[in-house]
Amino acid sequence: MERIESRLINQISEVPLNNTPAIFSRWTKHLKLRLGHLFIHKGFLLLVIGFLLGRALILSKLIPFALPFFVSVYMMRREKAGLAFIALVAGSLTVSFETALFVLGGMVSFLLLYPFIKKFFDESLKTLPVVVFCLSFSTKLAVIYLLSGTPTMYENIMALIEAGLGFVLTLIFLQSIPLLTMQKYKQSLRSEEIISLVILLASMLTGTIGWQLSDLSAEYILSRYLVLLFAFVAGTTVGSTVGVVTGLILSLANVDNLYEMGLLAFAGLLGGLLKEGKKIGAAFGMLVATLLIGLYGNGKMDVVPTILESCVATLLFLLTPSSLIEKVAKYVPGTVEYMNEQQQYVRKVRDVTAQRVSQFSRVFQALANSFSSDRLLSDHEYSEKEVDYFLSNIAEKTCQTCFRKEQCWSQQFDTTYDYMKQIMTEAETGNLMQNHKLLREWDRYCMKAKKMVEVMEKDVAIYQANQKLRKQIQESRKLVAEQLMGVSQVMEDFAKEIQRERENHYLQEEQIFHALQEFGIEVGHVDIYSLEKGNIDIEMSIPYCEGRGECEKLIAPMLSDILDETIVVKREECAAYPNGYCRVAFGSTKAFVVETGVAFAAKGGGFVSGDSYSMIELGAGKYAIAISDGMGNGERAHNESNETLRLLQKILQTGIDETVAIKSINSILSLRTTDEIFSTLDLAIIDLQNAATKFLKIGSIPSFVKRGNKVIKIESSNLPIGIIKEFEFEMVSEQLKAGDLLIMMSDGVFEGPSHVENHELWMKRKITELQTNDPQEVADLIMEEVIRTRSGKIEDDMTVIVAKIKHNTPKWATIPAYMYAKKAQ
Incomplete structure (x- = not known):
C-alpha cells in the first residue's frame, strides 16, 4: 500500500501546472486512497x-x-481487536467508572x-451469543456485588435483560462488522445485512446522546441524516x-425520544416518495415530515429546534458527495446503481466467456493453418527430390562395387x-519389359544392366506405396484442416453471439x-430483447386466459401492426393455477414456409x-x-443411408458450413470400415427468408422444380459418399x-420406368402433366406412375x-393500433 501511495504522489508531482483539473482529480483519488487506508x-x-x-x-x-462489538471484532478482525478494546474502554470512561469496569x-x-x-467447541461462532449472554450476566452481577453489595431482584432482572440484548446484538454485529471493516467484493446486500448494518449505525448514534450544539442534539441530526440518505438511495421501503x-x-436509549421514531419513519417515507426530485425532493420530504410530526409531538415551543435539526441534517445530506451516495446504492438491491453494477458484472462475465471462446477459436484456426500450411517445396520440386532419393538408393545397391562408377556418375552423370x-x-x-529399345541401349551402356533393372522393378513398388501413403497423408491433413477451420468458425460465431x-x-x-x-388486455409486464428486422424477440406475462387463445388471436396481431412485421407466438408457458400469469414469447415469423409430402417403398x-x-429444421x-x-x-x-443422414443432421445443427459437413461425413464413412460400401446424398437447404436454395448432389440423380408449366432440372456430377477419402x-x-x-x-424412382430410353424427358413430361399442387398427392402420383410402368413390381428401393414453397400467411389478420406510433427508432 505504501508503494502505491508513493507512486501516486510521484504521478501527481509530474502533472503540468496548467492542467488544473487533472491535478485536482489526482489529489482527490489520492485523498480517497489515504482515507480508505486509514x-x-x-x-x-x-x-x-x-x-x-x-x-x-x-x-x-x-x-x-x-x-x-468486541467479540465480533475479535472473531472477524482479530488483528484490530486491540483498537476496539482501547476505544470501548475510552468510551465507557466518559460515562462512569462502573460502566468502564463492566x-x-x-x-x-x-x-x-x-x-x-x-x-x-468445533464451531465457536455458533456458541458466541451464548458466551456473551453468560459473560454479560455474570460480569454485571460481579460489578454490582463489588460496588454495591448483594444485587437486588430488580438488578438481577435488568442484568438478565442486558444479557439478552447482548445475545441478540452479537448475532447482529457478526453480520454487520464485516460490512464496514472489510472490502466487499460481492456487490449486493441481503435484507438481513442491511437491517444489521442499520442497527449498528443506530447503536452508534445512541453514543452521541448528550452531545449538544447550541440547542441542537447531535443524535437527532445524525439520525435524520441517516434516514434521509437511505430513503434517497433505496426508496420508501428501506427509508x-x-x-x-x-x-x-x-x-430505548431515552424514553423522551419516542416521538422521534414516528418522525423518522414518516421522513423516510416522504423522502423515498420524493426521491425522483433528486436531493431537493428528498430534503423537502424531510422538512414536511418534521413540520407535521414536530407540531404533533411536542407542541409549538419545540418546533424551532426540531426544524433547525432537520435543516442541519438536510444541509449535511446536500453536501454529501454523489460518489458516496452511488457507492452506497451499489449494495442495495432494487436501485439503479445496483442494477447497473449487476449488469456490469454480467457483462464482464459475458466478455470473459466470449474471450475464452475466441481464444479456443484461434487455437483451432492455428491448428488448421498448421495442417494446411504450404510446404516449403512445391509438388514438382518435392517429386523431383523423391526421384533423386530413389535413384540414389538404386545406385547405392548396384554401383558401389562397379569399377565404372566414377566414369558413369562423375563424367557421364x-x-x-x-x-x-x-x-x-x-x-x-x-511397360519396362516391353520397351526393348530402352533395355538394349541400357545394356550397352551399363555393365550391370540386368541387376539394375531387377532392383529397379523390385524397389519401384515400394516407391509407389510410399507415394500413395504420402498422398493419403496430405489428403488427411487437408481434411483435418477443413474440419478444424469449420469448428473455429462456429466458435467464433458463438463468441460474437455471446457478446450481443x-x-x-x-x-x-x-x-x-x-x-x-x-x-x-391485461398485461403483467413486457420485456423486449430484440427489435431486429426478422429476428424480433419479445416476452410478456398475461393473466390465465382459460385456453381462449388471446396471445395468438389478439396480442400477436396487435404486435404485428405496431412493429410492421408479422409476429407469432413462439413459446407459451401457461400458469399452474387459474389466478396465475402465463409467460409468452413472441417472435418474427419466416417469409416462407415449406409444405412437404413423402412417398416411399422398399424393394x-x-x-x-x-x-x-429427413426433413431438418435448422436453427438459422x-x-x-x-x-x-445406401448401396x-x-x-x-438402410443402416448406411440412415447413418449418413444422422451424421448430417447432427453436424448441420451445430452451424458448421454445409461443404465442411459433407466432407466430414465422407471422411467418417470412408475411414470407419474397409468394406466397399457407400451411399448417395441429395441435399437441399432452403432459406426461409428469401427462398434461396442450395443443392448438394453427391452421387444422386437430378431433382426437378415445377414452376407453373415449366420444369427446371437441377443436377451435378459428384461421386457417392464413402468411395474415396478426398x-x-x-x-x-x-x-x-x-x-x-x-x-x-x-x-x-428416376430409373424405375421400364422400356424408357430417356428417363429425364419421361420424368419431366409426367411432372408437367400433374394437375395438382398438393405435395403429398404429387409424391403419390409419381410413385404410382413408376410402379405401374413395372406392372406393379418394385425392382428397387424408391x-x-x-416440397411446396409458400408465402407465410398469418392465421389471424393484424389488429390496427392507430393511436400509437409504429416501432419507435
Missing part, C-alpha cells in the same frame, strides 16, 4: 465505532453494545475464556424501515541419370404495454428400405431436405419462388419427397 486497513473506523458504542446506553443504565471486565473475561471455548429501527433504538529415370518411369507404368447483449427498449415496451391496456414390397430421408431460419440411398438393398443399405463436389444454387414444387427422388 479507516479500513489501519482500523481508525473501529476506533470511532468502539468509542461511541462504549458510551451507548439503554434506559440510561444498560450497556449491551460493548461486549458484543466493559473492561467483560472483555477480559472473554479473552481468558475463549481458548477453552475454542478447544472444546421507512431505517426510520423505524433508528427511532426505536433511540427511544546426365546420361546415366536420364537413362535411370526413363527406366524408373517405364517400371512405374509396368440485450438492448434497452423502454420506450417500445411502454408503447406495447399501453396499447394492449387500451385495447382491454419387392419389403419392410426395410435402403433409402432414408433454414429448412433442409435430404435423401440418402444395395435391405437392412445393411473428393471435391459442386454446389448448385437456385432461387425458388412461392408456388414452386421441389421434387427430389432416389434412383429407384423414395420421393415433394
